[in-house]
Amino acid sequence: MDKLKLGVFELTSCGGCALNILFLYERLFDILEFYDIAEFHMATSQRGREKLDVALVTGSVSTQRDLEVVKDARNRAEYLIALGTCATHGGVQGSIEGSVKEGLRKIYGDMKGPSKVLEPRAVVEHVPVDFAIPGCPYDKDEVFQVLMDIARGVEPVTKDYPVCLECKLNEYECVLLKRGVPCLGPVTLGGCNAKCPSIGLGCIGCRGLVPDPNIPGLVEVLKNIIPEEDIVRKLKTFVRW
Ligand code: SF4
Ligand code: SF4
Known part of the structure; x- marks a missing residue:
C-alpha cells in the first residue's frame, strides 16, 4: 500500500x-x-x-x-x-x-x-x-x-458537545456547582476528556465555544463567584466575539 x-x-x-x-x-x-x-x-x-x-x-x-x-x-x-x-x-x-x-x-x-x-x-x-x-x-x-x-478511509467524527458532558461521562464531581470553582465547561467544546476538571481545575475555554452557547446562563452562575468583568475577560481569552 x-x-x-x-x-x-x-x-x-x-x-x-x-x-x-x-x-x-x-x-x-x-x-x-x-x-x-x-x-x-x-x-x-x-x-x-x-x-x-x-x-x-x-x-x-x-x-x-x-x-x-x-x-x-x-x-x-x-x-x-x-x-x-x-x-x-x-x-x-x-x-x-x-x-x-x-x-x-x-x-x-x-x-x-x-x-x-x-x-x-x-x-x-x-x-x-x-x-x-x-x-x-x-x-x-x-x-x-x-x-x-x-x-483507513473513515471520515473523522466532529465533536460538538460541551466539556460538561465529558465530566458527566467520567463521573467527575462538578467543580463549578459543587466546589464554586469558575469553570467555562458548559459553553466550551469538549474533546479533551474534561482534562482540567479531572484534576479539580475549572475549564478556561481553550477549545473555543460550542455551537449556540448559553452564555447568559453561565454568566448568571459565575456572577456568584467572580466579578462580571472577569467573566467577560475569561470568555475572551482564546476566542474573539
Ligand atoms: S481548558 Fe481546555 S483542556 Fe481544560 S477542560 Fe477546558 S477545553 Fe479541556
Ligand atoms: S498558543 Fe496556539 S500553537 Fe500554542 S499551544 Fe495554544 S493553540 Fe497551540
Whole structure:
C-alpha cells in the first residue's frame, strides 16, 4: 500500500501544537506506518513542492508570510486540518481587542516590519478546511485518531458537545456547582476528556465555544463567584466575539 503524504505547517503561534505531534512518542511510529512526512519544519529539513494527502496547519494567520503558507497548504493538500485553537479560533493573539496593526504603528511608527503584519485570524477565516481540532494545545489522542481514521478511509467524527458532558461521562464531581470553582465547561467544546476538571481545575475555554452557547446562563452562575468583568475577560481569552 502506498503511504499517504503528510505536511505539517506552522504559522504564527507558540509552536506548541506542532511540537505536540512529536510528543505522540511511540505512537508517531504507528502514524508513520501509513504516512510519509513530506514537510514539517520542526522535524525535518526536507521540503517539497509535491501534492499532499493531508496537511496539518497550526497557528494563526498573522503575517503576510502566514497567508502565503496557508494558501500553499490549501492548494497542495487534498484534506486540510486546522490544528489547535490558534488555527481554529485565532487563539490568544486573535482575541486581542482593537487593531494589532494600529498598536504596532503607535510603537514603531510607519517603519515597515519584515514580516508584514496582518490582523491575527484563524486559518478557517482564510481558507476552507476539511476538519478542525481545537485545543491549546489539542488533545494528542484526538489528532492520532483523526489521522488513523483518514488513513483507513473513515471520515473523522466532529465533536460538538460541551466539556460538561465529558465530566458527566467520567463521573467527575462538578467543580463549578459543587466546589464554586469558575469553570467555562458548559459553553466550551469538549474533546479533551474534561482534562482540567479531572484534576479539580475549572475549564478556561481553550477549545473555543460550542455551537449556540448559553452564555447568559453561565454568566448568571459565575456572577456568584467572580466579578462580571472577569467573566467577560475569561470568555475572551482564546476566542474573539
Ligand atoms: S493553540 Fe495554544 S499551544 Fe497551540 S500553537 Fe496556539 S498558543 Fe500554542
Ligand atoms: S477542560 Fe477546558 S481548558 Fe481544560 S483542556 Fe479541556 S477545553 Fe481546555
